[in-house]
Amino acid sequence: MFKKRDEKLVEQALNGNKKAWYMLIARYETAMYQYGIRMTGNSHDAADLMQEIFISVFRSLTCFKGEGSFKSWLYRIAHCRCVELYRKRKPSVDIDDIQSPLCDAPCPEMQLSSNRESRALMQAMQQLPLGQKAVVELKFFGQFTFDEIAEQMDISANTAKSRLYAALAKLKLELE
Numbered sequence: 001m002f003k004k005r006d007e008k009l010v011e012q013a014l015n016g017n018k019k020a021w022y023m024l025i026a027r028y029e030t031a032m033y034q035y036g037i038r039m040t041g042n043s044h045d046a047a048d049l050m051q052e053i054f055i056s057v058f059r060s061l062t063c064f065k066g067e068g069s070f071k072s073w074l075y076r077i078a079h080c081r082c083v084e085l086y087r088k089r090k091p092s093v094d095i096d097d098i099q100s101p102l103c104d105a106p107c108p109e110m111q112l113s114s115n116r117e118s119r120a121l122m123q124a125m126q127q128l129p130l131g132q133k134a135v136v137e138l139k140f141f142g143q144f145t146f147d148e149i150a151e152q153m154d155i156s157a158n159t160a161k162s163r164l165y166a167a168l169a170k171l172k173l174e175l176e
Contacts, residue, residue, distance in 0.1 A: 010066075038133075048085070131163055134153060138152065
């Protein structure tokens, strides 16, 4: 009925409550998978990234001090794991591997159009440098403020803004 706050679940997980840990995973697994899809461009890398994120969270859970939100802390870890993934291998995108988000389109024609637009956006995002792609992801899909993005990426808020506007300009050119 009532959802437990993330911080309470973290506290319970640290005390050995496996159900609390599973609830945290369940709460964020879809968001982390979608983050992975948007950042890597394919489902296999997204699944690997999601797994790495939750392994890192599990190992670092004792480091979460509750000074910020758990969600913000989680996305910071996700960003670090994504940077590591990019360093390990150069991302490549195959349009057939891109999974579009589920759509409640009222008719097949609208759904087809929406899928094409989603794929075009995903493909355009793959052309962005990692720093710009991460800011777009955090701002629009994670719904973080510029200050929160700056904290997660260890950059200034002004740098986050400039990366976002540069990315949007590139996306606009790519999608036109």
